[in-house]
Amino acid sequence: MPYFNNIPNIEYSQKPITYPFSEFDYVVAKNFFKKYQLNPDVFSYAVFFNKYSILENERIYDVANKAYGDPGLDWVVILTNNLVSPLFDWPMTGTELRKYVENNYFDPYAEIAYYETVERSKSDGGYIIQPNLKVDETFYNTPYKYFDNNSILTIDGSEISRAVTVYEDEGRKNEARREIYILKPQYLQAFITNFKENSKYAKSNSFINNRLKRTDR
DSSP states (O other): OOSGGGSOEEEEEEOOSSSOTTOOEEEEEEOTTSOOOOOGGGGGOGGGEEEEEOOTTOOHHHHHHHHHSOGGGHHHHHHHTTOSOHHHHSOOOHHHHHHHHHHHOSOTTTSEEEEEEOOOBOTTSSBSSOTTOEEOHHHHHSOEEEEETTEEEEEOGGGSEEEEEHHHHHHHHHHHTTEEEEEOGGGHHHHHHHHHHHTSOOOOTTEEETTEEEEOO
């Protein structure tokens, strides 16, 4: 089912450029401002969804075809994952990522996005500091004191933290986008029916029918 077929229409007024200026012509267009958003709480019901990791070079229509046998149901993947912008919310390929960072940063391979703590163990096997915490350059360049085996020891901040480049940071964000939810096929038709119902207009002053309303603005 094509997504656009189920987007309701709206008539908006357009003043003519010739006499009579007081009359309105109406133009019909798709009302893309009417949004359908899935409640985030629904993902707590694992019975409805499978987690899926997007493959390199895989597009939304590829995932839809794999899940439902129809690439035209890519909009289901988009809506069930609340992808605001499929262009930017979908993971980039390695080539696309390199082009993106090189076009948006002066030197993404040397520029530091932040610092993070790393795993370093104490004598009892515990961590000197919790790993994977974001820290700043001051922490990296400052000695760090910690308690170990009844003694207070000092270690350079650079021994328990590291710099994360812009390229690495953007790469991590990109990888995080690979994890999505796929609505199980047995619930697909119910979702489509619900989407159709929620795309209809309720009665109001601008109501013409459940697929069309009018605005004079």
